[in-house]
Amino acid sequence: MNRPTLRFAPSPNGRLHLGHAYSALLNARIARTLGGRLLLRIEDIDLGRVRPEFVAGILADLDWLGLRFPEPIRRQSEHFPDYAAARDRLAARDLIYPCFCSRGQIAAEIATREARGAPIPRDPDGTPLYPGTCRLRSADEARARRERGEPHTWRLDMPAALRALSEPPTIRRFSPDDGAMETVAANPGRWGDAVIVRRDVPTSYHLSVVCDDAVQGITHVVRGQDLEAATDLHALLQCLLGLPAPAYHHHALIRAADGEKLAKSRGSESLADLRARGVTAEDVWAGLGFAILR
Numbered sequence: 304m305n306r307p308t309l310r311f312a313p314s315p316n317g318r319l320h321l322g323h324a325y326s327a328l329l330n331a332r333i334a335r336t337l338g339g340r341l342l343l344r345i346e347d348i349d350l351g352r353v354r355p356e357f358v359a360g361i362l363a364d365l366d367w368l369g370l371r372f373p374e375p376i377r378r379q380s381e382h383f384p385d386y387a388a389a390r391d392r393l394a395a396r397d398l399i400y401p402c403f404c405s406r407g408q409i410a411a412e413i414a415t416r417e418a419r420g421a422p423i424p425r426d427p428d429g430t431p432l433y434p435g436t437c438r439l440r441s442a443d444e445a446r447a448r449r450e451r452g453e454p455h456t457w458r459l460d461m462p463a464a465l466r467a468l469s470e471p472p473t474i475r476r477f478s479p480d481d482g483a484m485e486t487v488a489a490n491p492g493r494w495g496d497a498v499i500v501r502r503d504v505p506t507s508y509h510l511s512v513v514c515d516d517a518v519q520g521i522t523h524v525v526r527g528q529d530l531e532a533a534t535d536l537h538a539l540l541q542c543l544l545g546l547p548a549p550a551y552h553h554h555a556l557i558r559a560a561d562g563e564k565l566a567k568s569r570g571s572e573s574l575a576d577l578r579a580r581g582v583t584a585e586d587v588w589a590g591l592g593f594a595i596l597r
């Protein structure tokens with residue numbers, strides 16, 4: 304059995320808030336209970352939004368909270384060739400296809416279908432599923448357009464991906480209270496032809512996360528319930544790429560007083576704001592229901 308290995312994997316698109324602190328402290332507590340280790344991973348593939356000061360801020364905030372992580376800290380932006388190799392493996396098996404549609408074209412296609420009274424299925428986030436326009440293009444047309452340098456994403460060919468599996472994907476869930484495991488069916492089909500490779504970088508959140516969890520030997524993923532539905536897609540990618548699958552626990556989210564998710568864009572106080580007004584790390588630990596681990 305591999306040593307229990309967990310990860311806290313923030314995206315440096317802003318400063319950490321109490322929701323991140325809760326997730327990081329819960330990861331630390333579970334790692335400790337399991338006699339394992341907690342790694343830090345910086346998920347910085349969104350080059351348009353990532354800023355070096357946010358990375359520095361995350362490191363400072365976690366240090367302030369009293370969390371220490373083994374070096375080296377993995378930064379996804381340093382591993383684009385690895386993700387591109389995974390993309391190429393999926394493409395070689397025709398499990399993904401290039402999609403040249405702009406957001407506007409997709410919205411227009413969906414509006415046309417809606418006007419005809421066609422059903423508009425939606426993914427678990429409520430976004431209408433991609434109507435599959437580019438899945439129907441010939442390989443020759445797709446190649447010619449790529450060779451002309453037309454911007455494109457790569458989408459899962461969901462029907463082909465599901466056909467490629469010998470058995471339906473499953474997810475192992477564990478309870479942090481007693482370690483109990485249960486295996487549940489995953490339902491990746493509800494994501495439709497999801498984007499697996501973005502336009503600007505040779506990966507996506509979904510592709511990077513399954514590659515990295517495998518490369519880093521992650522045995523237990525502890526993250527917020529907002530990512531629970533995405534695990535279906537991760538289970539599918541793990542099967543298609545032959546990657547080991549960690550066990551998962553999706554924790555309840557820390558919410559603002561109005562019940563909304565915490566987010567910088569909604570004006571949630573960051574850990575740095577709390578620190579600046581005299582809140583201590585011990586206050587944060589206690590406020591989130593954690594006994595000090597030290």
Ligand code: GLU
Nearest residue numbers: 312313314346512526530
């Ligand atoms: N980077 C993601 C976030 O900050 C978390 C990814 C994960 O834990 O799988 O929301």
